[in-house]
Amino acid sequence: QVQLIESGGGLVQAGGSLRLSCVVSGRTFSSVAMGWFRQAPGKEREFVAAISWNADSAHYADSVRGRFTISRDNAKNTVYLQMNSLKPEDTAVYYCAVARGYYSGSSEGQYDYWGQGTQVTVSS
DSSP states (O other): OOEEEEEOOEEEETTOOEEEEEEEESSOGGGSOEEEEEEOTTSOOEEEEEEOTTSSOEEEOTTTBTTEEEEEETTTTEEEEEEOSOOGGGOEEEEEEEESSSSOOSOGGGEEEEOOOEEEEEEO
Protein backbone atom coordinates (compact mmCIF):
# COMPACT_ATOMS: atom_id res chain seq x y z
CA GLN A 1 0.00 0.00 0.00
CA VAL A 2 1.40 3.36 -1.03
CA GLN A 3 1.40 6.07 1.62
CA LEU A 4 2.39 9.72 1.34
CA ILE A 5 2.78 11.77 4.48
CA GLU A 6 3.16 15.54 4.11
CA SER A 7 4.47 17.81 6.83
CA GLY A 8 5.84 21.29 7.31
CA GLY A 9 2.75 23.38 6.77
CA GLY A 10 1.69 26.15 9.11
CA LEU A 11 0.98 29.83 9.54
CA VAL A 12 3.55 32.34 8.28
CA GLN A 13 3.59 36.05 7.56
CA ALA A 14 3.85 37.35 4.03
CA GLY A 15 7.46 37.34 2.91
CA GLY A 16 8.29 34.37 5.09
CA SER A 17 9.38 30.84 4.22
CA LEU A 18 8.28 27.28 4.81
CA ARG A 19 9.63 23.92 3.74
CA LEU A 20 7.20 21.12 3.07
CA SER A 21 8.24 17.48 3.18
CA CYS A 22 6.54 14.40 1.82
CA VAL A 23 7.68 10.90 2.77
CA VAL A 24 6.62 8.06 0.50
CA SER A 25 6.35 4.41 1.47
CA GLY A 26 5.17 1.29 -0.32
CA ARG A 27 6.45 2.37 -3.71
CA THR A 28 9.84 2.43 -5.41
CA PHE A 29 10.33 6.12 -4.86
CA SER A 30 13.58 6.51 -6.78
CA SER A 31 12.06 5.41 -10.10
CA VAL A 32 9.19 7.86 -10.34
CA ALA A 33 8.68 11.58 -10.69
CA MET A 34 6.97 13.53 -7.91
CA GLY A 35 4.74 16.55 -7.87
CA TRP A 36 3.25 19.15 -5.58
CA PHE A 37 -0.23 20.57 -6.05
CA ARG A 38 -2.34 22.95 -3.98
CA GLN A 39 -5.97 23.78 -3.45
CA ALA A 40 -7.14 27.11 -2.13
CA PRO A 41 -10.61 27.55 -0.57
CA GLY A 42 -13.28 27.63 -3.24
CA LYS A 43 -10.83 26.84 -6.03
CA GLU A 44 -9.81 23.78 -7.98
CA ARG A 45 -6.59 21.98 -7.20
CA GLU A 46 -3.69 23.34 -9.24
CA PHE A 47 -0.20 22.27 -10.16
CA VAL A 48 2.72 23.79 -8.26
CA ALA A 49 5.90 21.91 -9.16
CA ALA A 50 7.26 18.59 -10.36
CA ILE A 51 10.62 16.86 -10.29
CA SER A 52 11.89 13.93 -12.32
CA TRP A 53 12.96 10.61 -10.87
CA ASN A 54 16.65 11.55 -10.70
CA ALA A 55 16.15 15.29 -10.18
CA ASP A 56 17.62 16.20 -13.59
CA SER A 57 14.45 18.07 -14.48
CA ALA A 58 12.07 20.28 -12.53
CA HIS A 59 9.35 22.64 -13.58
CA TYR A 60 7.04 25.07 -11.90
CA ALA A 61 3.78 26.91 -12.22
CA ASP A 62 4.28 30.48 -13.36
CA SER A 63 2.82 31.73 -10.09
CA VAL A 64 5.60 30.17 -7.99
CA ARG A 65 8.59 30.12 -10.33
CA GLY A 66 11.55 31.90 -8.72
CA ARG A 67 10.08 31.61 -5.22
CA PHE A 68 9.56 27.87 -4.75
CA THR A 69 12.08 25.06 -5.20
CA ILE A 70 11.27 21.37 -5.44
CA SER A 71 13.91 18.81 -4.52
CA ARG A 72 14.16 15.18 -3.50
CA ASP A 73 16.28 12.80 -1.49
CA ASN A 74 15.90 9.31 -2.89
CA ALA A 75 17.80 7.79 0.03
CA LYS A 76 15.09 9.12 2.35
CA ASN A 77 12.10 8.56 0.03
CA THR A 78 11.31 12.22 0.52
CA VAL A 79 10.38 15.12 -1.72
CA TYR A 80 10.58 18.72 -0.53
CA LEU A 81 9.05 22.03 -1.47
CA GLN A 82 10.99 25.06 -0.27
CA MET A 83 8.69 28.08 -0.35
CA ASN A 84 10.20 31.54 -0.05
CA SER A 85 8.73 35.04 -0.35
CA LEU A 86 5.33 33.66 0.50
CA LYS A 87 2.24 35.66 -0.42
CA PRO A 88 -1.31 35.52 0.96
CA GLU A 89 -2.41 34.02 -2.36
CA ASP A 90 -0.19 31.00 -1.62
CA THR A 91 -2.61 30.03 1.15
CA ALA A 92 -3.88 26.54 0.35
CA VAL A 93 -3.75 22.90 1.24
CA TYR A 94 -0.63 21.47 -0.38
CA TYR A 95 -0.56 17.91 -1.67
CA CYS A 96 2.29 15.76 -2.85
CA ALA A 97 1.71 13.12 -5.49
CA VAL A 98 3.51 10.13 -6.99
CA ALA A 99 3.71 10.17 -10.76
CA ARG A 100 3.29 7.21 -13.06
CA GLY A 101 6.65 7.51 -14.79
CA TYR A 102 10.14 8.90 -14.70
CA TYR A 103 8.97 12.34 -15.76
CA SER A 104 5.72 14.15 -15.11
CA GLY A 105 3.95 17.35 -15.88
CA SER A 106 1.17 19.52 -14.59
CA SER A 107 -1.75 17.23 -15.31
CA GLU A 108 -3.32 15.42 -12.34
CA GLY A 109 -3.93 12.46 -14.63
CA GLN A 110 -0.19 11.75 -14.63
CA TYR A 111 -0.22 11.00 -10.90
CA ASP A 112 -1.39 7.80 -9.26
CA TYR A 113 -1.11 8.42 -5.54
CA TRP A 114 -1.82 11.44 -3.36
CA GLY A 115 -1.16 12.52 0.19
CA GLN A 116 -3.73 13.92 2.59
CA GLY A 117 -2.39 17.43 2.35
CA THR A 118 -0.85 19.98 4.67
CA GLN A 119 -2.29 23.44 5.30
CA VAL A 120 -0.24 26.52 4.48
CA THR A 121 -1.64 29.87 5.60
CA VAL A 122 0.09 33.13 4.72
CA SER A 123 -1.09 36.21 6.60
CA SER A 124 -0.79 39.71 5.18
